[in-house]
Amino acid sequence: MKKRFTLSTLFAFTIMACVVTAVFTYLAAMNSMQDEINDNRRLRDELSQYLLVRDLIRNHAITEVTDSMLLDMSTAGLVSTLRDPWSRFYSRTEFHAFQNQRELFPLGFSVRRASDERGVVINEVFNGSPAAEAGMIATDYIVAINDIPFNRLNGHYNAVYFMLGQLRRTNELTITVQRVDEEMRTITLTPRNLVLPSVEATLLHEGTVGLIRLRNFNQGADVDFRATLDRMLLTDATAIIIDVRNNPGGMIEVFQNMLTQLLPGRPILQTTDGSGNYNMLPSGVGDGLDFDFEGADPIFPEGMRGMPVVILTNANTRGVAEFFAAAMHEMGEGYVVTMGEPTAGQGFNQQTFAFAGGSALVLSTQEFLTPSGFSVRDGGLPPEVHVSMDPHFSAQIPNISLANDPQLQAAIESFQNN
Numbered sequence: 001m002k003k004r005f006t007l008s009t010l011f012a013f014t015i016m017a018c019v020v021t022a023v024f025t026y027l028a029a030m031n032s033m034q035d036e037i038n039d040n041r042r043l044r045d046e047l048s049q050y051l052l053v054r055d056l057i058r059n060h061a062i063t064e065v066t067d068s069m070l071l072d073m074s075t076a077g078l079v080s081t082l083r084d085p086w087s088r089f090y091s092r093t094e095f096h097a098f099q100n101q102r103e104l105f106p107l108g109f110s111v112r113r114a115s116d117e118r119g120v121v122i123n124e125v126f127n128g129s130p131a132a133e134a135g136m137i138a139t140d141y142i143v144a145i146n147d148i149p150f151n152r153l154n155g156h157y158n159a160v161y162f163m164l165g166q167l168r169r170t171n172e173l174t175i176t177v178q179r180v181d182e183e184m185r186t187i188t189l190t191p192r193n194l195v196l197p198s199v200e201a202t203l204l205h206e207g208t209v210g211l212i213r214l215r216n217f218n219q220g221a222d223v224d225f226r227a228t229l230d231r232m233l234l235t236d237a238t239a240i241i242i243d244v245r246n247n248p249g250g251m252i253e254v255f256q257n258m259l260t261q262l263l264p265g266r267p268i269l270q271t272t273d274g275s276g277n278y279n280m281l282p283s284g285v286g287d288g289l290d291f292d293f294e295g296a297d298p299i300f301p302e303g304m305r306g307m308p309v310v311i312l313t314n315a316n317t318r319g320v321a322e323f324f325a326a327a328m329h330e331m332g333e334g335y336v337v338t339m340g341e342p343t344a345g346q347g348f349n350q351q352t353f354a355f356a357g358g359s360a361l362v363l364s365t366q367e368f369l370t371p372s373g374f375s376v377r378d379g380g381l382p383p384e385v386h387v388s389m390d391p392h393f394s395a396q397i398p399n400i401s402l403a404n405d406p407q408l409q410a411a412i413e414s415f416q417n418n
Contacts, residue, residue, distance in 0.1 A: 050074060072359065084364050086348050092358035094157035101160050106191035107173060108132055111142075115156035119143040119178070120163075124246065126196060127399060130189045136177060138395040143184060144176035167191070199224040200398070201232055205412050210237035213398050214258075217250030217320050222257035229261065233303035239415040240304065241408070242328070243312045245340060245397050249319020252281075252349070259327055260284030263299050268327040270369035271349070280371075283327075299333055309336045310411040313383055314394050317343040322381050326370035329384065337414065338383040340407045341394075345380035385410070 054070050076089040090098055101111060108129020112121040119141035125131045143150050145163055153159040167173045171191065178184045198221035200213045210232040214225065232240065259268045260283040269281040298305060309332065311325045322343040328336045348364035355361075369375055387410045393400050402408060 068357075075359075075361075079361065079363075082364075084348065086346055086350055086362075087364045088362050090157065090360045090362065093161045094155075095354075095358060095360040097157040097160035097164060098360075100164055103164055103167065104160075104173075105196060106194055107167070107189040108192070108194065109136060111160060113156075115150070115159070117151070119150040120156060120159050122177075125399065126194060129194055130192055132399075134187045134189060136187075137179070137399075139180070139392065141178045142175045143178045144186075146174050147176070147186075197224065199228045201228045203235060203237060204241075204402070204408075205415075207236050208238050209412055209415060210235065210240045211243060211408075212240065213243040214247055214321065214324070215398075216248055217254040217258070217324075219251060219254065221250065222254045222261075225258050226261055229301065229304070233301065237307075239308045239310075241310045241312060241411045243398070243408075244317050244321040244325055245312050245314040245394070245407070246316040247318070247321035248316070249321045249346065252320060255320035255324060256281065256283060259324065261301065263327060263331045266299070266327070266331040267371040268331065269323050270371065270373060271366045272369065273366050299331065300335075307335065308415055310414060311336060311338045312407055312411060313338060313340045313343050313381065314389070314397070314407070315341055315344055315380070316395075317381075318346040319344075320368075322346065322376055323368055323370060326374065326376075326381050330371045337385060338381070339385040339411055339414070340383050340387055341389065342382050343376060343380035345376045345378065347376040385414070 054067070057065065057070065058067075072089070072091045079087055079089045104110065105126070108126045108131030110123045112123045115121055122131075122136060122138050122140040122142070124138050125136050141150075142159070142163075145153070145159065146166055148162070150159055153162055163173060163175070172188055174186065174188045176184050176186045196215075198214070198216050198218055200215065202211050203209065204211055212225070212228055212232065214221070256268065259266075263283050266283050267280045268283045271279050271281065300307070309328065311328050313322070313325050317325065322345075325338050325343070329338045347368050349366040349368060350362050351365045353361045353363065367375065367377065370381070374381075387407045389405070389407050393404045397405070
């Protein structure tokens with residue numbers, strides 16, 4: 001009798017458990033289904049609003065626009081709500097210009113990523129190039145292309161797209177250039193094969209100070225940096241300046257390889273994504289957040305150890321160039337000083353999503369932090385020693401003399417004072 005009662009009770013509890021499980025599963029499924037229904041309803045309402053506004057513009061707006069223009073502008077509006085200057089939607093022509101603007105380099109200049117109402121802004125003019133020979137300098141404006149005014153070309157990237165088209169068709173480019181408070185002048189440039197090094201070096205102060213300019217972190221710059229540093233350490237230099245002013249950044253792999261040469265086995269960068277996941281990037285060795293500093297090599301190559309180092313930065317030091325300066329300062333064991341002006345604050349890593357029609361979304365998907373966890377998003381990386389500089393001359397770096405470069409002068413003087 002007791003055994004039969006126990007089995008019956010167990011069977012009843014089992015049935016009850018199954019029923020309860022089934023009820024909770026059903027309720028969870030219904031809740032999930034209701035969430036999906038609500039999401040679909042919200043999506044339908046949003047699409048209905050878009051279609052309504054599109055039709056109103058089609059039928060009543062005094063300005064004529066195409067459906068593709070409306071779609072591009074709507075998508076760009078979505079991205080603008082992020083208030084992230086590094087995320088952007090590109091139309092087909094804009095993305096083509098963004099991807100191919102390096103084709104302007106053989107003319108001897110690069111352009112900034114955005115213009116103002118006056119025209120396309122020149123970012124840099126390369127020494128010995130057609131643009132330099134024509135007297136162009138950084139911060140000049142291209143106000144017309146083949147006599148077509150900039151304000152008729154519908155924005156920065158459409159103007160760049162038009163320049164690329166003219167260059168491909170005729171193998172030359174006629175532009176009207178204006179400097180602030182000066183007259184406009186029209187010049188014609190023909191492309192030329194140019195060597196544009198990522199790394200440059202020279203000796204200053206009677207050969208006792210070595211200056212290494214890192215112009216970018218593009219592919220191959222890490223190899224050039226190693227060769228340049230090795231040659232520098234064979235000289236009589238007793239101090240080194242590494243100049244990352246006007247450096248637009250580049251590839252994370254190149255950044256990591258450079259710091260492997262200088263800070264082996266040290267953390268050089270933290271990353272975090274939208275889900276709050278953190279990761280520490282090491283230089284060369286190490287994994288995750290745990291580093292064996294006792295087993296790591298000393299910082300700096302032999303011959304550079306004990307040398308004072310200054311890293312020069314300015315408002316156009318962007319991306320991984322900012323974090324190169326930060327890692328050198330934070331991991332440099334007291335030998336490294338940052339000097340100049342705060343950096344650009346581009347503390348995000350962007351991912352590109354290309355669409356079938358040729359347009360694309362460049363979206364910030366990770367934030368970079370310095371090894372100590374400092375974020376540069378608000379105000380950039382502040383230098384340890386602040387040295388102001390005339391913005392006109394700052395934009396011309398490296399094409400200015402020492403006499404017009406108070407930041408470089410201050411770096412040299414800091415070695416004399418120590």
